[in-house]
Amino acid sequence: MFTTEMVSFLQSGCALVVGTVGEDGVPLASRGWGLDVDAGERSARLLLPAVDPALRNTISRDSRIAVTATNVRTLRSVQLKGLVRDVEPVTEADRERFQRYCNELFGDIAAADHGERVLIERLAPGDVVACGFTVDEVFDQTPGPAAGTRLDGEDP
Amino acid sequence: MTTDIPLRSIERCFTGVRPAVIATAAATGTPNVTFLSRVHVLDDERVALSNQFFSKTARNLAENPHASLLIIDPLTFDEYRMTLVFERRERRGHVFESLRADIDAIAAITGMQDVFNLRAADIYRVVDIRQISSNPDADHPDAAAGRAPDAVAIAELSARLSRCSELGELVATMIDGLDQVLGYHHVHLLLLDESGRRLYTVASRGFDAESVGAEVPVGHGVIGTAATRGAAVRVGNLGQLRKYSQAIRQSWEESAEPSPGPALPMPGLPEARSRMAVPAMAFGAVVGALAADSTEDDAFGPADEAALSIVASLFANAFEALRAEERDVPPDRARPAVGLAPAQPAVTTHIRHFPEDGSTFIDGDYLIKGVAGRILWSLMTQYDDEGRVEFTNRELRLDPTLQLPGFKDNLESRLILLTRRLDERAAPIRLRKTGRGRFHLDVSTSVRLDAADRGR
Numbered sequence: 001m002f003t004t005e006m007v008s009f010l011q012s013g014c015a016l017v018v019g020t021v022g023e024d025g026v027p028l029a030s031r032g033w034g035l036d037v038d039a040g041e042r043s044a045r046l047l048l049p050a051v052d053p054a055l056r057n058t059i060s061r062d063s064r065i066a067v068t069a070t071n072v073r074t075l076r077s078v079q080l081k082g083l084v085r086d087v088e089p090v091t092e093a094d095r096e097r098f099q100r101y102c103n104e105l106f107g108d109i110a111a112a113d114h115g116e117r118v119l120i121e122r123l124a125p126g127d128v129v130a131c132g133f134t135v136d137e138v139f140d141q142t143p144g145p146a147a148g149t150r151l152d153g154e155d156p
Numbered sequence: 157m158t159t160d161i162p163l164r165s166i167e168r169c170f171t172g173v174r175p176a177v178i179a180t181a182a183a184t185g186t187p188n189v190t191f192l193s194r195v196h197v198l199d200d201e202r203v204a205l206s207n208q209f210f211s212k213t214a215r216n217l218a219e220n221p222h223a224s225l226l227i228i229d230p231l232t233f234d235e236y237r238m239t240l241v242f243e244r245r246e247r248r249g250h251v252f253e254s255l256r257a258d259i260d261a262i263a264a265i266t267g268m269q270d271v272f273n274l275r276a277a278d279i280y281r282v283v284d285i286r287q288i289s290s291n292p293d294a295d296h297p298d299a300a301a302g303r304a305p306d307a308v309a310i311a312e313l314s315a316r317l318s319r320c321s322e323l324g325e326l327v328a329t330m331i332d333g334l335d336q337v338l339g340y341h342h343v344h345l346l347l348l349d350e351s352g353r354r355l356y357t358v359a360s361r362g363f364d365a366e367s368v369g370a371e372v373p374v375g376h377g378v379i380g381t382a383a384t385r386g387a388a389v390r391v392g393n394l395g396q397l398r399k400y401s402q403a404i405r406q407s408w409e410e411s412a413e414p415s416p417g418p419a420l421p422m423p424g425l426p427e428a429r430s431r432m433a434v435p436a437m438a439f440g441a442v443v444g445a446l447a448a449d450s451t452e453d454d455a456f457g458p459a460d461e462a463a464l465s466i467v468a469s470l471f472a473n474a475f476e477a478l479r480a481e482e483r484d485v486p487p488d489r490a491r492p493a494v495g496l497a498p499a500q501p502a503v504t505t506h507i508r509h510f511p512e513d514g515s516t517f518i519d520g521d522y523l524i525k526g527v528a529g530r531i532l533w534s535l536m537t538q539y540d541d542e543g544r545v546e547f548t549n550r551e552l553r554l555d556p557t558l559q560l561p562g563f564k565d566n567l568e569s570r571l572i573l574l575t576r577r578l579d580e581r582a583a584p585i586r587l588r589k590t591g592r593g594r595f596h597l598d599v600s601t602s603v604r605l606d607a608a609d610r611g612r
Contacts, residue, residue, distance in 0.1 A: 017226070019179035019189030027187050029179035029224040029237065052288070054237070066179070066187040075403035081186060113174070113395060114429065114453060115233070122233040141190055143400060144407025148211055 001138060001152045002039035010037050010044075010078065013104025014069035018048065020058035030055045032067055033128050034094070034101035042135045044080065047090065047098050049125035059084055065133050068141050072105070073112045077141035078151065085132040094130050161285040163197050166229065166236060170195050170203075172393035173230035173453040178205070180216035180223050188212045193400055194393075195227060196255060198279065203240070206255045207276040214278075217242045223280060226288075230453055235288045240280035252277040260381070262391075268401055304459030305338040310466055313337045317470050323478050324572050324589055330471050331359040338463060340448040342425055345471075346372065346379065347444035347569045350527070350561045355383055355445055358573050362449075363425065368577050369524050379447045382433035386442060388461045390432045392454030430455035434465045436472035443472040479568050482549060482593050503601040505584045509533040510608050518583055527566070528574040530558045533607075535597055536585070540605050549593040571595070 002010075016032030034047040046067060048055060059065070063084045070077040090098070106120045138152040169176075172194035179189040190213065196204045203225075207214055217223065221242040228235050246252045256274045263272035313333040320326040327345065334343045342362035346355040353374055360367040375384045382389040391397070424431060424447065433447040446468045448456065508517040514529035515522065524532065534555050538544045553560065553567055560567060575587040586598040 017177045017189050017191065019181070019187030021181045021185050021187050025181060025185065025220055026222040026239070027179040027181040027224050029177045029189060029226045031226070064186050066189045068189050068191070070191060075399050077191070079189070112399070119233045123228070123235060142403055142407050144404040146407050
């Protein structure tokens with residue numbers, strides 16, 4: 001399902017956007033703040049804002065989640081879809097990943113899209129939590145004719 | 157709408173400088189999340205999204221009309237989450253045409269007219285807008301103040317233009333005024349050619365490369381699109397558009413489908429992030445266009461558009477009036493004077509001319525082509541054969557070698573272009589106006605003329 005290159009891409013400073021759905025069927029868009037992929041287990045650990053009541057209301061065990069990772073320089077995009085396993089406090093390793101991720105993402109945005117770093121950093125949440133989820137489907141989401149193509153070898 | 161944040165109060169979020177994010181959900185409850193380039197505000201409660209490649213998003217909306225949108229203020233990086241309900245999909249009408257014009261402009265800018273194709277305009281009702289808590293440790297910045305020219309500056313340039321009594325002076329005053337009075341430091345002034353299919357740059361300011369003489373096909377890019385529509389075009393997210401079109405182009409190449417064709421180079425600053433062009437119109441017709449570039453995102457607003465439109469209109473009307481005056485010089489005033497060429501120093505300038513397209517080179521360097529190139533060749537031939545240095549527009553207009561169209565020949569505009577091009581290149585040959593419809597040829601070296609034939 002995941003090549004080494006794909007894992008490297010997903011764990012880089014890509015912009016991470018997240019789709020979840022409440023019990024009422026209403027979707028919610030949010031941002032992710034770091035992703036760690038376990039290729040063997042077909043699972044991932046996503047860092048989410050700790051203070052976002054609307055987001056927390058849409059995430060529980062077995063709720064569905066979509067995460068799109070986009071390189072802000074090239075717009076190459078990959079979307080993962082799966083089920084939430086758990087939401088838990090972050091570890092020290094998660095905090096390091098959060099810092100590393102922010103540095104890389106904000107550096108890319110400043111270089112590719114301009115903007116003062118100090119302003120871009122306003123986007124970052126004050127604290128994060130960790131959301132574990134299974135990865136059931138992987139899609140190419142890069143703008144163009146191939147958008148929506150499955151990348152995990154499964155039939156759509 | 158259950159929110160205290162009016163749509164209009166966050167309009168900077170809708171310029172496309174920072175991509176938005178949309179999440180939808182299928183009937184099964186599976187979400188889909190993707191970036192989108194721009195959200196259009198329709199009224200106080202509705203937004204429209206252009207439906208081009210949103211295949212999954214469109215399918216989801218057919219099953220579940222709810223959507224969630226993230227937008228960012230490009231100046232402050234404040235982020236908002238909008239809750240939307242899909243209302244309808246339009247494939248014709250005012251909103252569709254407005255979005256299609258926007259898509260067409262983007263396609264023209266990126267040279268991908270065959271790729272960008274608006275399928276529909278999706279209309280959503282906004283039911284909620286909430287600001288997402290940002291980093292509490294970060295300071296809130298002040299939004300940048302508007303920098304558009306005020307009425308005083310516009311009046312000053314208007315006064316300067318109204319004092320111009322001949323075309324060359326008008327062009328010089330306009331380009332100086334755009335820079336010094338209105339504060340647009342990267343500008344092009346273009347005129348429509350005889351065919352009505354191309355715009356050529358008659359003057360520019362603030363560009364490293366020589367741009368006088370550079371051409372833009374009507375209908376291409378921001379400038380060509382403004383001329384086609386007869387309306388201003390303002391793009392504040394050129395950086396995002398470049399990335400977006402590049403990603404699509406690469407995806408197309410990798411998919412082995414027919415490629416959308418080579419990317420067209422965009423005239424102007426290579427690193428421009430904002431570009432605005434307005435048509436210069438007089439008597440109901442497009443005479444030319446004005447274009448301004450900036451290296452800042454979303455640099456131009458409605459006030460800039462209005463200011464540039466006013467001065468473009470003033471320029472176009474003055475230009476047409478002066479051009480008509482110069483064309484109508486009575487024959488006695490236009491009688492050619494045959495001046496003798498003074499003795500020239502030993503330095504020789506080599507002028508090479510290609511009759512096929514009028515392209516003309518000075519000492520191996522390209523100077524100009526088309527009608528302006530043929531004018532120079534005609535003048536230099538007469539100079540070389542007869543020693544003539546005094547000329548009139550009227551006799552040039554009768555010269556069959558110039559291949560001027562019988563109607564609306566643009567001769568005066570081409571003379572200005574040639575004059576400015578020679579000045580810009582510090583050429584040893586210059587044109588100097590000596591009166592209405594008359595000019596003098598200054599040649600500071602010996603010359604050697606060479607009519608080339610590309611076929612050989």
